[in-house]
Amino acid sequence: MSEHTITVAGVAVDTRHWIGGERVASAQTFPDVSPIDGSTIGEISRGTGMEAAAAVAAAKAAFPAWAATSRAERARILHAIADGVEKRIEELSIVETTDNGALLRSHRRGVMPRVAHNFRFFADWLLKLEHEDFETRGHTNHVSWDPAGPSVLITPWNAPLMLATWKVAPALAAGNTVILKPAEWTPLTASLLADIAAEAGLPAGVLNVVQGYGSEIGDALTSHPDVRRISFTGSVPTAKRIAESAAANLTPLSLELGGKSxxxxxxxxxxxxxxxxxxxxxxxxxxxxxxxxxxxxxxxxxxxxxxxxxxxxxxxxxxxxxxxxxxxxxxxxxxxxxxxxxxxxxxxxxxxxxxxxxxxxxxxxxxxxxxxxxxxxxxxxxxxxxxxxxxxxxxxxxxxxxxxxxxxxxxxxxxxxxxxxxxxxxxxxxxxxxxxxxNCFFVRDLQAPFGGSRHSGVGREGGTWSFDFYCDVKNTVTSPNGWNNHG
Missing domain, CATH: 3.40.309.10 (Aldehyde Dehydrogenase; Chain A, domain 2)
Structure with a gap:
């Protein structure tokens, strides 16, 4: 077993970043502590601007080929990732419970099956994503969704893997490459996701996972000029800092923030x-x-x-x-x-x-x-x-x-x-x-729009709304005239 591997309830977890299809260690680490008993689970690679730059470069290099990959092939790989999640539900559940203290029975019965469903839903939605062509004075309008590019996804600690894959799945389905930055208090299942995605055949560089503190690696990611989308779930103060970082490059944001419902x-x-x-x-x-x-x-x-x-x-x-x-x-x-x-x-x-x-x-x-x-x-x-x-x-x-x-x-x-x-x-x-x-609570369907108003967020994701965010939506207008009729 590698010196960078820890064992959590019998499950091996690599503590290094996943960049360009390879494990990458940092010079420094930070402790990951279990809320159950306050024990230190392990020391995690602590990324900085250097790892952020490497992850964005890997995502940028992998983007053209992944964007050109057919919808059917992208969907196949996402279903393969879902298969991998389902095979490891017990491992993912015990690791996440140890890491964030949420109920093990909830992880087994609801949360981890939902992780697999996130990938299956967006894989299937991709295959039926379309807008009916329409006419304007005899001209044909055709709407399409073009992959936007490398996407930075910053996720919270309260439901780490489920909320991460709620972003990762549509971003990958859309044809984008991803840099996932999990919360520093709960980094472990994101590392396992990298293993599962690689085993499912996701090409190197399409999914990258980097760990660390927001002030050290998060800012470097959100201000990077090669990043084309940023999706964040977390607090209002952090969202304001991310928006300031993104502003210089006019990088589109999706923000799911706090509530007082x-x-x-x-x-x-x-x-x-x-x-x-x-x-x-x-x-x-x-x-x-x-x-x-x-x-x-x-x-x-x-x-x-x-x-x-x-x-x-x-x-x-x-x-x-x-x-x-x-x-x-x-x-x-x-x-x-x-x-x-x-x-x-x-x-x-x-x-x-x-x-x-x-x-x-x-x-x-x-x-x-x-x-x-x-x-x-x-x-x-x-x-x-x-x-x-x-x-x-x-x-x-x-x-x-x-x-x-x-x-x-x-x-x-x-x-x-x-x-x-x-x-x-x-x-x-x-x-x-x-x-x-x-007369109900927490009934969620992935085809429904999700997001908040006021300080609870900016934008909506879910179903086609997710593809609208992760893509550049294009309208192509074609005239009936001008064809040379060469056959």
């Missing part, structure tokens, strides 16, 4: 359903950008809703995410835990009441928390926490519910619980959000 519960809702939706917001220890962290409940049912919520939330099991019965695992990093607790303690000092939780537990675990008596303009209501912390406010009228729901700088998602279809139609039409769920 509401759950609106009306008096006519099925309260048991509403409570189930509410408790679901503790998924992944609250580290879900789409989570409805602000409960807005009609006054007449607020007391009963709260009682049922507290009872159901009390049935959750928090602990080691590798346990089959565990519902909530640890938070990702000590810095994130400090941030979460800081929000809660400042809110309580300002008058908020912790109905449940409100405190740390041993290690990197934070007790599931619900805060009431919070002001609309308070930090706890306005800012993304990214932990198992929810707030509850009440409203008297439908108009007030909509006003409170829209009264943040974010607009990623919203969830609505009501028994009246007419109300659902009225309210959803007024909500500022990229996705709205009515």
């Amino acid at each position: 509401p759950l609106l519960v009306f008096a006519d809702a099925d309260l048991d359903l509403a409570v189930d939706l509410a408790v679901e917001q503790y998924d992944n220890a609250g580290q879900v950008c789409l989570a409805a962290t602000r409960f807005l409940v009609e006054e007449s049912v607020a007391e009963e809703f709260t009682r049922r919520f507290v009872e159901k939330a009390g049935q959750l099991t928090q602990g080691d995410p590798r346990g089959e019965a565990t519902d909530i695992g640890p938070n990702i990093h000590p810095l994130q835990l400090e941030k979460i607790d800081g929000f809660v303690q400042r809110a309580v000092a300002a008058g908020a009441r912790a109905v449940i939780g409100g405190h740390r537990k041993d290690g990197q675990y934070y007790a599931p928390t619900l805060l009431t008596a919070v002001a609309q303009d308070s930090e706890i209501v306005q800012e993304e926490i990214f932990g198992p912390v929810l707030t509850l406010q009440t409203f008297a009228t439908e108009d007030e519910a909509v006003r409170l729901a829209n009264d943040t700088r974010f607009g990623l998602a919203a969830t609505l619980a009501t028994g009246a279809p007419e109300r659902a139609e009225r309210v959803t039409a007024q909500l500022v959000a990229g996705t709205v769920w009515t």
Whole structure:
């Protein structure tokens, strides 16, 4: 076994970058620490501008041949990558759980199968991607999608491989080459993806994986003049820095950022359903950008809703995410835990009441928390926490519910619980959000547009929207005249 290989729960993972079809080590490393117990999993190659330049050069060199590869062949390779993922679901699951602390059972049953589906969906969508030709004064218009070029994809730590492949799959399907930069807190499954892609026959340089800190390698990637697309999922402050870097080259951006999404519960809702939706917001220890962290409940049912919520939330099991019965695992990093607790303690000092939780537990675990008596303009209501912390406010009228729901700088998602279809139609039409769920939560289809409004993001991806972003969309207009009729 190489000195650059670590073993994670029996799975070998290479800690070097993957550039131009080869493993490349850096002079320096950074520690990768498991949130489960705080142990160091391994030392990871720490990239700088040098590795960034090498990865972009490799992607640029590989681009012409990959862009010229037929749609059918690209789709075949993407399906082969999906096959490789499915063969290694157990390995990918245990490595990612060790790396980011999310539930092992969720990885096995949902997340890693979704990784494979990401590749299959975009491979199949590529083969049916078309726009019907149309006529203009006898001239024919033909729309096509031309590969844009090397694409930098910067991904978060809360669902590392699933969110990475949500970007990688359409970028590759579109004919682009890719430089993937995973979050430094969770780099391991991206390294395994490089192995799987190579085994599936993806040509060298088409997918490159580089690791390191944003300030050291991320800036070098996003400011590179040969990069043609940048897709980022993460925080608003980081997105602003990326946009500044990209501005000099006018590099198109897709940004999926934070959220402070509401759950609106009306008096006519099925309260048991509403409570189930509410408790679901503790998924992944609250580290879900789409989570409805602000409960807005009609006054007449607020007391009963709260009682049922507290009872159901009390049935959750928090602990080691590798346990089959565990519902909530640890938070990702000590810095994130400090941030979460800081929000809660400042809110309580300002008058908020912790109905449940409100405190740390041993290690990197934070007790599931619900805060009431919070002001609309308070930090706890306005800012993304990214932990198992929810707030509850009440409203008297439908108009007030909509006003409170829209009264943040974010607009990623919203969830609505009501028994009246007419109300659902009225309210959803007024909500500022990229996705709205009515009497359900987290139902996602890859053919649907995904993205946020306001500070929750720029652009939409999914289905044809992904190809619109990763390609240069071209319209070719042909005159019926001028042919020389030479046959």
